[in-house]
Amino acid sequence: MLYYLYEYLTNHGIYIPGINLLRYISFRAAFAVLLSLLIAMVYGKKIINYLRKKQMGEMVRDLGLDGQKQKEGTPTMGGLIIIIATLIPVVLFTRIFNIYIVLLIISVIWMGAIGFIDDYLKKVKKNKDGLSGKFKVIGQVGLGLIIGITMYFHPDITVKRKYADATVINRNNVEQNFQKAEKATVSTVPFMKNNEFDYSGILFWMSPEKATEWSWLVFIPIVIFIVTAVSNGANITDGIDGLAAGTSVVILLTLAFFAYISGNIIFADYLNIMFLPNMGETTIFALALVGAVIGFFWYNTYPAQVFMGDTGSLMLGGVIAVLAIILRKELLIPVLCGIFLVENLSVVLQVIVFKYRKKKFGLEYAQNNRLFKMSPLHHHYQKEGYHESKIVNRMIIIGVMLAIICLITLKIR
Numbered sequence: 070m071l072y073y074l075y076e077y078l079t080n081h082g083i084y085i086p087g088i089n090l091l092r093y094i095s096f097r098a099a100f101a102v103l104l105s106l107l108i109a110m111v112y113g114k115k116i117i118n119y120l121r122k123k124q125m126g127e128m129v130r131d132l133g134l135d136g137q138k139q140k141e142g143t144p145t146m147g148g149l150i151i152i153i154a155t156l157i158p159v160v161l162f163t164r165i166f167n168i169y170i171v172l173l174i175i176s177v178i179w180m181g182a183i184g185f186i187d188d189y190l191k192k193v194k195k196n197k198d199g200l201s202g203k204f205k206v207i208g209q210v211g212l213g214l215i216i217g218i219t220m221y222f223h224p225d226i227t228v229k230r231k232y233a234d235a236t237v238i239n240r241n242n243v244e245q246n247f248q249k250a251e252k253a254t255v256s257t258v259p260f261m262k263n264n265e266f267d268y269s270g271i272l273f274w275m276s277p278e279k280a281t282e283w284s285w286l287v288f289i290p291i292v293i294f295i296v297t298a299v300s301n302g303a304n305i306t307d308g309i310d311g312l313a314a315g316t317s318v319v320i321l322l323t324l325a326f327f328a329y330i331s332g333n334i335i336f337a338d339y340l341n342i343m344f345l346p347n348m349g350e351t352t353i354f355a356l357a358l359v360g361a362v363i364g365f366f367w368y369n370t371y372p373a374q375v376f377m378g379d380t381g382s383l384m385l386g387g388v389i390a391v392l393a394i395i396l397r398k399e400l401l402i403p404v405l406c407g408i409f410l411v412e413n414l415s416v417v418l419q420v421i422v423f424k425y426r427k428k429k430f431g432l433e434y435a436q437n438n439r440l441f442k443m444s445p446l447h448h449h450y451q452k453e454g455y456h457e458s459k460i461v462n463r464m465i466i467i468g469v470m471l472a473i474i475c476l477i478t479l480k481i482r
Contacts, residue, residue: 102357108364143373152178184383221254257400259478312464315461324396351392
């Protein structure tokens with residue numbers, strides 16, 4: 070909003086000292102992260118008190134974990150803090166008619182609404198199961214469809230590839246190193262020299278023209294799968310104080326960096342990566358979300374004063390997935406979101422191994438010989454005697470290591 074105000078004033082010959090700073094993404098991003106952090110920290114307490122007043126406390130099932138019953142009654146739906154603290158700076162500091170910003174705002178509201186309905190049914194309607202799993206999946210598939218269709222058909226979503234023999238090094242002429250903007254279903258393949266992958270290549274039996282025409286048949290289902298998988302991964306990771314918030318901050322900071330360099334033609338030229346026109350604005354969004362999550366983390370560290378609930382965890386996972394997709398970095402997700410992946414896999418493997426052992430050796434053997442003492446993985450470590458804080462801190466450290474590996478992919482090809 071403020072950017073449009075700057076444009077309006079300067080176009081009418083009105084100059085206010087310092088207003089030109091609004092031209093710069095870095096300036097607006099810095100203010101966005103500060104504002105979101107302040108909103109989350111200052112108004113977070115008010116929201117927590119309101120949730121407590123409305124008796125939106127967590128009902129804890131007895132799983133035999135240390136300190137578990139003490140969490141009974143802790144307010145949930147804290148994801149509202151993150152959503153509010155993100156959207157206000159985004160509206161103020163971004164060019165909100167930018168198609169990428171529109172998609173990200175839709176993602177926040179869409180996934181936040183699904184999570185909110187789930188939390189509402191659990192806390193207000195006293196339905197312990199909350200929103201049915203199939204309705205959650207329908208919601209996730211719906212968002213994936215919106216993102217996939219828009220990415221494929223919207224004229225403003227384009228890429229600029231660098232010429233193989235590009236030689237211009239003058240920063241004022243680097244655009245000469247890039248081809249014209251084009252529609253393409255391409256992504257970045259990490260650790261490979263020619264690191265662009267076109268989804269139309271999967272339709273190898275078709276002619277190149279036909280494969281390009283029908284590539285949406287491959288691209289859109291993959292987008293749906295990614296959105297569903299990552300949002301569920303974040304949801305499963307949200308099991309102990311600060312884990313989902315702490316790991317998400319690391320992931321979002323990495324994606325914010327990728328957004329900045331991908332949307333800056335000078336950095337794209339230097340790093341020999343795809344230039345994504347209009348992508349720079351998403352840096353502001355990503356950092357606003359980082360500030361909001363850190364502000365929420367202030368109240369969510371052990372012992373938590375509030376839980377994000379599905380309102381926050383489904384939203385965070387969905388937005389991370391959408392950010393990775395629009396940045397053409399979705400193939401990095403298994404590394405960047407490695408904590409989410411491992412948490413998800415621990416649940417899947419626990420079920421598969423249990424069913425196999427039950428079928429082969431009987432129920433009693435399967436119950437006494439589980440693959441993990443409890444799933445998801447963070448509960449296994451709790452059963453092993455590790456304190457929540459130690460588990461969270463170590464997983465964040467691992468998350469930082471995975472993020473560094475993703476950043477290294479910019480040079481190792």
